[in-house]
Amino acid sequence: DTAREEAELQRQMMESFLNAAKQAQQAGDTAKAQEMKKKAQQAKRQAQKASQQAEKSQQQAEELGAKLEALGREAAQSASVIRAMKTAFGEEAAEQAETAQALIQYGLGPGEQKTMPPEKRMELAEILRGSGKLRKVSELAGRMKAMAAKKRRNRTHQPPTEVVDVEMGADLSRILPSELAQLRCPSTRMDFLRRFSEGQLMQRKLEGKETEGKGPIIACVDSSGSMAENMGGHSREEWSKALCLALFDIARKQRRAFAAILFGSASQIVSFEFPKPKRAKPQDVLDMVTRFLSGGTNFERPLQEALNLLQRSAFKKGDVIFITDGQCSVSNDFLERFQKVKTEKEFHVIGVLIGSDASDGTLSLFSDRLATVVQGSDDEAVNIVLEL
Numbered sequence: 596d597t598a599r600e601e602a603e604l605q606r607q608m609m610e611s612f613l614n615a616a617k618q619a620q621q622a623g624d625t626a627k628a629q630e631m632k633k634k635a636q637q638a639k640r641q642a643q644k645a646s647q648q649a650e651k652s653q654q655q656a657e658e659l660g661a662k663l664e665a666l667g668r669e670a671a672q673s674a675s676v677i678r679a680m681k682t683a684f685g686e687e688a689a690e691q692a693e694t695a696q697a698l699i700q701y702g703l704g705p706g707e708q709k710t711m712p713p714e715k716r717m718e719l720a721e722i723l724r725g726s727g728k729l730r731k732v733s734e735l736a737g738r739m740k741a742m743a744a745k746k747r748r749n750r751t752h753q754p755p756t757e758v759v760d761v762e763m764g765a766d767l768s769r770i771l772p773s774e775l776a777q778l779r780c781p782s783t784r785m786d787f788l789r790r791f792s793e794g795q796l797m798q799r800k801l802e803g804k805e806t807e808g809k810g811p812i813i814a815c816v817d818s819s820g821s822m823a824e825n826m827g828g829h830s831r832e833e834w835s836k837a838l839c840l841a842l843f844d845i846a847r848k849q850r851r852a853f854a855a856i857l858f859g860s861a862s863q864i865v866s867f868e869f870p871k872p873k874r875a876k877p878q879d880v881l882d883m884v885t886r887f888l889s890g891g892t893n894f895e896r897p898l899q900e901a902l903n904l905l906q907r908s909a910f911k912k913g914d915v916i917f918i919t920d921g922q923c924s925v926s927n928d929f930l931e932r933f934q935k936v937k938t939e940k941e942f943h944v945i946g947v948l949i950g951s952d953a954s955d956g957t958l959s960l961f962s963d964r965l966a967t968v969v970q971g972s973d974d975e976a977v978n979i980v981l982e983l
Contacts, residue, residue, distance in 0.1 A: 602643075603642075604767055608788070616635060763794065764796065765792075765796055811911070811913030816836070817921070818859050818865075819891060820890055822835060836884045847873055852869065857888060858892075863888040863890050864896050867883040905940055912941075915943070925957055945962060946965045949967075
């Protein structure tokens, strides 16, 4: 623990200052003795502060561990309840429970359900029960979001740690080892204390990149005929819509604008815009997931639509997620114009290929990063969600 180490170091410095004060008093240097006593009091206060911080950090860690453990128990209990219902009441009761879970995936949690008329809520539940596609998409999206949540809990946020230079100061957590060694040597201890009080000890200069606030998400989702092909028990469309739904959920929880652009051929394009996803109507979210255009594939139309959205205030400083399973030509003129605007607006495009046989030839021309969702694995998709 850094806080505990600093507390111990401050206690050692306090003792050193007190010894220095005693020596100065014996030598008749009253002013020096008073100065050393003052430094000793400061070190004592710093030691107490560091100890309190260490205790607070330990308490927070224990509380967080308890919360995570409780969440784990709740998840296990939820699964147990569904299994128990299947045993005690049969498939019909279990289906009701699974439908309730699916409603949550589409943004209709307990709070939203209370504000929706009962007949409308029952209508949506019937739609979910009668649509195998919606159930499969919610299952995949739930798995993606669960994996993303687990990875977020495992992340630790660290302060800047890159050493870029050596500077003068008195930050004990950054003091060079060669300087700290002088504190332990009686012949150099007084010089160390003097330079510490003057802020003239050599220490590491650290820097780190500040992360910008998270902006809107624009998902371009291939809805052409080839997306109906099966891939590991789910169609490519179901995989793409699950990723789209997971991204929508991230935007909703983080209060970020979200838009989905479904595309097929040049004349087939449908946009769903959610400037404030928390206010999205569940019917619109269901429509976004169930809409399938079929037909051919055109990349230029959805990319232009994404550029149009980025011009609007609600979607400025957003990033584009381009989800597709195949190859499509893009003219050099369009590509040149697109790249120019991308540089000017400083947005990124993340390309997601659905299927191990998908070609990234064209996608790589306008994407800053590529990821692939292959049969039986959605780890790459989860990584994309996490990085947004």
